[in-house]
Amino acid sequence: MKLKYDVTVIGGGPAGLAAAIEAKKGDCSVLILERNEELGGILNQCIHPGFGLQYFKEELTGPEYAERFINKVNEMNIDVLLNTMVINISKDRAITAVNDKGLLKIESGAVILAMGCRERTRGAIMIPGARPAGVFMAGQAQRYINMENQKIGNKAVILGSGDIGLIMARRLTLEGIEVVGVFELMPYPNGLLRNIKQCLEDFNIPLYLSTTVTRIIGKDRIEGVVVSRVDEKLNPIEGTEERIDCDTLLLSVGLIPENELSLKAGVELNTRTNGPLVDNDLQTNIPGIFACGNVLHVHDLVDHVSREGELAGQKAVEFIKNKKERGNEIILKCGKNLVYTVPKYITNTIDNLVNVYFRVSRPMNNGCLTIKSSKGLIFKGKPENFRPNKMVKFNLPPKIISKVSEELYIDVEEGI
Helix, strand or coil: CEEEEEEEEECCCHHHHHHHHHHHHCCCCEEEECCCCCCCHHHHHCCCEEECCCCCCCCEEHHHHHHHHHHHHHHCCCEEECCCEEEEECCCCEEEEEECCEEEEEEEEEEEECCCEEECCHHHHCCCECCCECEEEHHHHHHHHHCCCCCCCCEEEEECCCHHHHHHHHHHHHCCCEEEEEECCCCCCCCCHHHHHHHHHHHCCCEECCEEEEEEECCCECCEEEEEEECCCCCECCCCCEEEECCEEEECCCEEECCHHHHHCCCCECCCCCCECCCCCCECCCCCEEECHHHCCCCCCHHHHHHHHHHHHHHHHHHHHHCCCCCCEEEEEECCCEEEEECCEEECCCCCCEEEEEEECCCEEEEEEEEEECCEEEEECCCEEECCCCCEEEEECHHHHCCCCCEEEEEEEECC
């Protein structure tokens, strides 16, 4: 079957839904391709509140947040293909997909990548031991409990203090499953402060920093784990081993943007985020292919994902209608205290503020955001506290961009 659309969105989660709605507002034909049997993505299993505080100015659960966008998609008669797996994207934006009707060939004026993330597994962090039942990724456990109504165990240990792990510590407790503790490799937590307060402190669940699981005990079913303290180089300290009995281990050890399709299209990836390198229009190095949401970089809040999706939808429409070439670009370079910036490139012909997102590499008190060019300091922000577990967003005004032609150095520096 051959199809033709102005804009094709790959992924029907929060980023893809927002992108499709904005593209449709631009009077374009739009198609959403979703591999699951329903729209909404990860939001469908996030039944806890805390969504929409910025976007809708009210507190919603994940399904409630998704429903508002899904209803809008239906109202606007945006075409959707569910249970459809995209298997290839070419550089000329030709998409190959497959579903129960067979092979689909889709010709698209612009493509928006919104495939989201997958969880890092036990194999990625190489915990020694056998492979017993009872070891879950936190998001996997969340789906089992919230959507499949399954009880996964009776006594749990959680490795990693990412937001999904923190939320599942509370969820397990509410389901009558004892949570022994949350163990974090780093000397600081990796989840939002509000989740540490609401999910751990409010339920008296201990958080152990600079501690990790060094062995899994059990053959058929997990019987316990060995945890150890780690040093400044994150290596286990000999003699600090402690056995903890449990029948369940949840891993909340990070997310990986799903960019196998991006690579097939020739999209360049950022080695720090594992997401595409994009400009301030969220366009990749392949003209007409845009990226947004967690496939671009891991977000803390779905509200930011939706805003990013909207921008991608708007810029995809502009690309189709104007076919403008990328102008001269300024490269954003990270200082020693930054992990990454999104976008990586900025055109020097913009008229509006550019939203720049970044994460710091370590906790800093009274740090100042600095922006420099080859000629020296251009901007210095007010002192504030920065944490790796919180993505920072700031607006870069055109007057700063207009002062440089090649590179901008962005960093957070302490004590200046």
